[in-house]
Amino acid sequence: MRATARIVAREDGRGGTALPVLRGEGPLALRRVRGSGAEARVLLVGAMSGPLGGDRFTVEAHAREGARLRVGSAAATLALPGQHPGEARYDVRLTVGERAELHWLPEPVISARGSDLRVTTRADLAPTARLVLREEQVLGRAGEPPGRLTTRLAVRVAGRTVLDQELACGPGAPGGWDGAAVLAGHRAVGQLIVVQPEFAQAPVAPRTLGEGAALVPLAGPAALVTAVAPDALRLRRLLDEALATLEHSRDSR
Template sequence: MNTAGVRAVARVRACPDGRGGTCLPVLESDGPLALRRTRGRGAEAQVLLVGAMSGPLGGDRLAVRADVRPGARLRVGSAAATLALPGQQAGEARYDVRLTVADGGELHWLPEQLVSVRGSELLVTTRADLDRGARLVLREEQVLGRAGEEPGRLTSRLTVRIAGRTVLDQQLACGPGAPGGWDGPAVLGGLRAVGQLVVVRPGFEDKPVTARALGEGAAVLPLPGPAALVTAVAPDALRLRRLLDGASALFGPASD
């Protein structure tokens, strides 16, 4: 038995294939992180992250790296929700995502929900570094506990940098031991699903997004750069996804 937890890093790199499409010269799975190429659309390559084992469990250190080169288009999703579970190893699990997109590249990072299971402890960090002229659609969704279950401890940090400038750096801690007020009216208000949608487009330089509410539970804010942030809270994963999908539709096609 590995009492130190699992260490694994999965990597994908997308490059133009010279024929108007996208190739994947690097597609490396590791441990419980399995990357599978699926059928893409047009010039876009598509990859699914498949959980080959349960986790992340206590003590695990998991990481995913995605790199999109100039002129490439990549869409990354996951086959199912990720469950943060308690494990035999004491201590928090860590899940680290690092995304890089070059000028002229485009990345859609659209995993399924992360579910914080009772008794688990997880720190998830997502960092996106973009060159000026890069495009990004990034969706994160966290669900606090399964149906009728109290959540574990979940800390989520999201950082976005464009041309070396930090345009977003936010952190949310929820569950047992988290700073007081996370479940109060100023944060989640008793709801159990929270999500973010970050959209980066060069076109936002000339036509920045206007800050506004998007119905009950969601709002859009312009970021200092060609980017926009949608935040949403909901009672459950299904309604959270509907809010974020509705917000995404407001931005129109990615080519705009």
Template sequence: MSVRATARVVAERDGLPVLQSDGPLALRRTRAGGAYTRVTVVGAMSAPLGGDRLAIEADVREGARLHMDSAAATVALPGRTRRAAGYDISLGVGEGAELRWLPEQLISARGSGLRMRTGVQLAATARLVLREEQILGRHGEETGTLATRLTVHRAGRPLLDQELSFGPGAPGGWDGGAVLGGHRAVGQLLVVDPGFDDRPPEPRRLGETAVLTPLVGPAFLVTAVAPDALCLRRLLDAALIDLAGG
């Protein structure tokens, strides 16, 4: 039997008026440093399985600062149905607010199917740090089928629209030299900060398998591939510390 569940958090300057968990998605307020309120996603059961429909909604209102992470990696697993699972993430960040969206990796296990969509709406003065990491197969196994889409709008205008597809059924060449080149970990780090209007970052390579791309707007995107999850995290962490002060 498929699971449908939505977890929702609303952050304001003085607290969390909404912290709603559902099904396998448990949200917990956890200890944070500095001015951030921290919320951690804790998996209450194995999910997403084939056919599941999961969603997380975060609304960071004017002047609030929210750090969201997860307690463990999310593992997409095969279910009793051949239908792909769906995982939708909706993030909104208001004027003068900041969101740090830093979950653990998404692992695509053999035989699984997952369509993941992340949509972000930013006010003109909002700040965002967003990290996504996809691991194609557990240790020693082939990947499942994974399709992701990341769309970001700032002040109502498109900032980024990126789609990735991997595994059986994905367009040919996804594992070739022009895309992954045999690597099994891929990640993105997106940073949006109005301060970049005056000091936009320059495009450049970051090591052998990562690249920084400035966007049309006060933002940059780091895209990286790596042989495994640990190497990928080190690449993205180094980029975050170097380019956005951690």
């Protein structure tokens, strides 16, 4: 199955954000929900199971100049084995214009036994854009080993790459993915990247954030938090605490 969902947000001229394009296909349904202030909020609702083997899903979100957009999902994405061989692909394309702000906060991706999923997330930002992006991966459901899961996250600001990383886990992944230098036996891993213009002049200081999380500055106006945890609940707590720390740092400047 192939499906694409597309979101376009723009200023509405009244201090808010309009959604001139909100279109989903097949299993990728989009719903506008109540936002706050100038922000428009959208939920991605999985209308069918998947992605399954061989599926190709794409989600595009574009926050145009001055828009404020928050995108989440109604439930976790569960990667399952399908009747068709080959890996499934889930591609996310984010674009944030001048003075625009995008919060990309989906629920976790769960890699079920026997599945094979590649997730690629690319974000392109204008120099004055702001981004909060969270990704979470859970390796296997309760009591089962994971499938094969490969994730790539790339972020560019003003055409300059500030992050481009890939992680492969599960059967067939390069050796060492579960070793002390990577997951160390944990079954939940996540990333939080925050881009804001103020970080260009005053980068965050690298530090640990509780057990299993680390904050590092990136080249340009960006900061990255990477966390590992024994389960999804603990992982979310670590990333929420990290985001609160970064927001407090911004407000205190």
